[in-house]
Amino acid sequence: MSDLPARESMEFDVVVVGAGPAGLATAIRLKQQALEQGTDISVVVVEKGSEVGAHILSGAVIDPIGLDALLPEWRSDPDRPLKTQVTTDEFMYLGHAGGVTLPNLFMPKLMNNHGNFVGSLGNVARWLGRKAEELGVEIYPGFPASEVLVEDGKVMGVATGDMGISRNGEPNANFTRGMELRAKYTIFGEGARGSLTKQMVERFGLNQGRDHQKYGIGIKELWQVQPDKFRPGLVRHSMGWPLPNNAGGGSWLYHFDDNLVSVGFVVHLNYKNPTLSPFEEFQRFKTHPMVRDVFEGGKRIGYGARAIMEGGWQSVPRLSFPGGCLVGDSAGFVNVPRIKGSHNAILSGMLCADHVFAALQAGRAHDEVAAYEESWRASPIGYDLKRVRNVKPLWSKYGTAAGVALGGLDMWLTELFGWSPFGTMKHGKPDHECLLPLDQVQPIKYDRPDxxxxxDKLSSVFLSNTNHEEDQPPHLKVKDMGLQKASELGVYGGPSQRYCPAGVYEWVEGEGGPRYQINAQNCVHCKTCDIKDPNQNITWVTPEGGGGPNYVNM
Known part of the structure; x- marks a missing residue:
């Protein structure tokens, strides 16, 4: 591989990594600023999905404050991506056979969803992509950024991955060298646990003085339901069953567009029992008597999964470093109790763009845009996250039942008085340190799917339209296979077989004993393995261009 030809390079003012809401908002705002000032800047967005929106997955109930700020006329656009407003807002606490619906008057005002929209975040991204291109932004889908270009301690841009590398690491007949995209500033909007963002956090010590990040896994299905089961604008959330009290998480169920229902389940990744399967818990949830009737006579038409950044206010890393910035879920701007982050993603992209544009106008390049880091906590993003900063730690410390009550009290006190009796709580251990050895837990048994x-997982992955070129180096890297067998299997009983929602990992019995099989073609890029492996022995990297899911209306 050392005799590969040199990469060709292109120069831009700004390179944005990731065509999600945050990255596209950054690009749009930069171009808007340039138009207002009568100047021009070159902005390019690289996206690992086969098209804009292909890898975007969310519930999604969307707070429109971000779109209202970025593109104020969006509601009058006949092609607008969000058309269903919330009409009914319900919150349930479920037991095994029943549950209670909590009166809305008990819920803090910030949890109210009226005025929000239900829809597909992937379609929002596609619409934003078109708006960006109309402003002159160049967007390159199917070109994952695989390397950060760092020179003299400064980020100088990124390189896209080589294509046509065979499984043995050698170029094949279809080999194409990646490109260097050099820029004065590089913005990382890769979403949760982005592979390059992870490197930047470590290289520049961006998490020093911050609490460690926390994560959840969100698993989603899209259903076409019978018209008599459809309630347009209904938003329903639940906590409790089927998860045990010491494993946090909850569900959503949203009715939108034409008889579509988005149903999903979040499991916080600090759970302890290595036999717990987030996918199987989601399947069980749909059988609850207060839930299952919605799906009678319906058809499942979509499936996907992704990690969610849950650390919030106290876990947001430093956002700026020499030559670059973090935006959106790369920074961890999700409001966990609201299950919303796209509004903050857009707002963070706009805030970043304003400061980067000012730096460009001042003739600066490759320095640290410290003003962006210094401003976000006093912005609407900071206000949104600070009010809920203790909810996740309370859930984790006291369990779901007591944690929900205490979290609700904390949100009320913070909302009414701007004060919390808990101060700012710590999150406890990183998620990968939370698993107990197999011999210390009661194994969980799940029913066979009907x-x-x-x-099952494989029929679900089929609906995600996931595809990877088979003859390519694996994008799931196991550092030490001996450690994986001795610890992941020998101590913890092989939890990767259960936490992965796509059937990527298997321990297969063979003549020489158990063998670790990685079905990388199934990977939906949720990053859970990179987060939850108890030894941090698995690393997710970008596969060859365009690989992964191709979500529709998700």
Whole structure:
């Protein structure tokens, strides 16, 4: 590989990594600023998905404050991506056979969803992509950024991955060298646990003085339901069953557009029992008597999963470093109790763009845009996250039942008085340190799927339209296979077989004993393995261009 030809390079003012809401908002705002000032700047967005929106997955109930700020006329656009407003807002606490619906008057005002929209965040990204291109932004889907270009301690841009590398690491007949995209500033909007963002956090010590990041996994299905089961604008959330009290998480169920229902389940990745399967817990949830009726006679038409940044206010890393910035879920701007982050993603992209544009206008390049880091906590993003900073730690420390009550009290006190009796709580251990050895837990047994309401992983992955070129180096890197066998299997019983929602990992019995099989073609890029492996022995990197899911209306 050392005799590969040199990469060709292109120069830009700004390179944005990731065509999600944050990255596209950054690009749009930069171009808007340039138009207002009568100047021009070159902005390019690289996206690992085969098209803009292909890898975007969310519930999604969307707070429109971000779109209102970025593109104020969006509601009058006949092609607008969000058309269903919330009409009914319900919160349930479920037991095994029943549950209670909590009166809305008990819920803090910030949890109210009226005025929000239900829809597909992937379609929002596609629409934002078109708006960006109309302003002159160049967007290159199918070109994952695989390397950060750092010179003299400054980020100088990124390189896209080589294509046509065979599984043995050698170029094949379809080999194409990646490109260097050099820029005065590089913005990382890769989403949760982005592979390059992870490197930047470590290289520049961006998490020093901050609490460690926390994560959840969100698993989603899209259903076409019978018209008599459809309630346009209904938003329903639940906590409790089927998860045990010491494993946090909850569900959503949203009715939108034409008889579509988005149903999903979040499991916080600090759970302890290595036999717990977030995918199987989601399937069980749909069988609850207060839930299952919605799906009777319906058809499941979509599936996907992704990690969620849950650390919030106290876990947001430093956002700026020489030559670059973090935006959106790369920074961890999700409001966990609201299950919302796209509004903050857009706002962070705009805030970053304003400061980067000012730096460019001042003739600066490759320095640290410290003003962006210094401003976000006093912005609407900071206000949104600070009010809920203790909810996740309370859930983790006291369990779901007591944690929900204490979290609600904390949100009320913070909302009414701007004060919390808990101060700012710590999160406890990193998620990968939370698993107990197999011999210390009661194994969980799950029912077989019925193929009507509950399903297996492989038929689910089929609906995600996931595809990877088979003859390429694996993008799931196991550092020490001996450690994986001795610890991941020998101590913890092989939890990767259960936490992965796509059937990527298997321990297969063979003549020489158990063998670790990695079905990388199934990977939906949720990054859970990179987060939850108890030894941090698995690393997720970008696969060859365009690989992964191709979500539709997700």
């Amino acid at each position: 193929g009507v309401l509950t399903f």
